[in-house]
Amino acid sequence: MSAIGTSGAGHVRDAVIVGAGFGGMGAAIQLHRSGLQDLVILEREDDLGGTWHVNRYPGLAVDIPSSTYSYSFEPNPHWTRLFAPGSELKRYAEHVADTYDLRRHMRFGISVERSNWDERNRCWEVETSEGEVVRGRYLLTATGFLSQPKMPDIPGIETFAGEVVHTTAWDDDVDLTGRRAAVIGTGATAVQLIPTIADRLAELTVYQRTAIWVAPKPDLPVPRAVRSVFAALPPTQRAVRLLGSAVLEVMMVAGVLHYGSLRGANRIGETVCRRHLQRSIKDPELRARLTPDYSFGCKRPTFSNDYYPTFTKPHVRLETETIASIDESGITTADGRRTEVDVLVLATGFNLWDTNFPALRVIGRDGRDLGRFWRESRFQAYEGIAVPGFPNFFSLNSPYSYSGLSYFTTIESQMRHIGRLLEEVRRREATTFEVTEAANAEFLARMTEKLGDSVFTLGSCATANSYYFNQHGEATLLRPTTTLNAFREAASFPLDDYAYG
């Protein structure tokens, strides 16, 4: 072991990957394809799967059709539902790790604190929380977007004497049966959780700060016969995937990214959700409180058939008054009303922009600190993957990296980018690559201009509290282009956009 920065001798691996979720595994598969085998994947958790390992709350399921939420090169004919439950995603992650021989690279329970570009040895030094230093010629961070849980900063919350559970740390030992629970938050997670736990509880109070647009969920079991056809004739499942991807693409591109020029598409999305709410909730006062006051698409909408009906049950109450404080046995709202609670469920989501960009300290050439660079000179990354001043670094969860609605679109276009670039590095017999300032500036300007037509710029998003926006008020999470454009550019970006050394 040696302290970081001492540039001592030590084995330099081909690459260090941080994160053993679908992003990190996709990166490792690509590195294998590029001829690199000496990899290490460092994972904070005690097993692989990322989101699908950490999240185990009741009702967890993928919220886009499963046939599109998987690697295109590793289709899974066994999904039991159109929107598969979380446990199947976890099993799929294990299957991918085994099929592509990735487990041998993985080390669990390792938190990475910081990484430092070692100019002299032309490698990355990655320091773990235990003080161990791991070296790699390349560094790939695949730490996810939704990986740092957000704890609400509510006065007195630490004094609550009952059970407190965040949805990312679900505890099956917490008995809900016959008890009084409060759920704080009404994001996509809460929408899945609330209907699943409601019937077990004696009382459920849901604290909503911002309503969410909810569309009907066209979920169905996939009959065994259909699964057999998918397994025997993979092109049939590919066709279903293509159809699902096309629908998601139209929703995203027409409804969100081209809001200015195709406003009708956004209205269709909003109308579908409004009708769904109208059909589910007859009480106009309750309906009004469940209706978002911001444009459809400003924050991630979700799908559910049983979320709204849950609020019509006599023991379930929607609370829209601000929470003022929490004491040892209850929650008091700003108007002075107090609700006694046995179990407090925090469906309060994730902290993206303060702690996740980047999720660890990354120090590049000449001491450039990635977090400081992003905060002081706008959040940016060339093609959502590379940053000037950071040689041999692929930042997979970057500003403008998320493309389309399925995370696998992002992963696979990034794999393509990595493959093309490493092929060029090999061809030139180079040891380093680094994106040029000019290419990065051109990409940032292009993305900024494209955002000008999106719902994020032209819609009414001020009250949405959307995590798509960073602390500067810019919606820099999503790549504002079609996924086809993302794939095309990953396969054809000018190789001179990088400097090689």
Ligand code: NAP
């Ligand atoms: P989220 O969308 O960020 O929602 C967090 C909720 O907690 C919001 O309603 C938020 O209110 C509320 N909240 C946070 N702090 C609060 C406070 N101090 N007081 C009161 N309310 C507070 O998080 P999420 O529901 O976990 O979903 C995050 C993302 O995960 C989704 O957008 C989706 O992309 C993904 N997801 C995917 C799946 C799936 O595919 N299976 C399932 C679930 C989630 P404000 O809106 O006012 O901030």
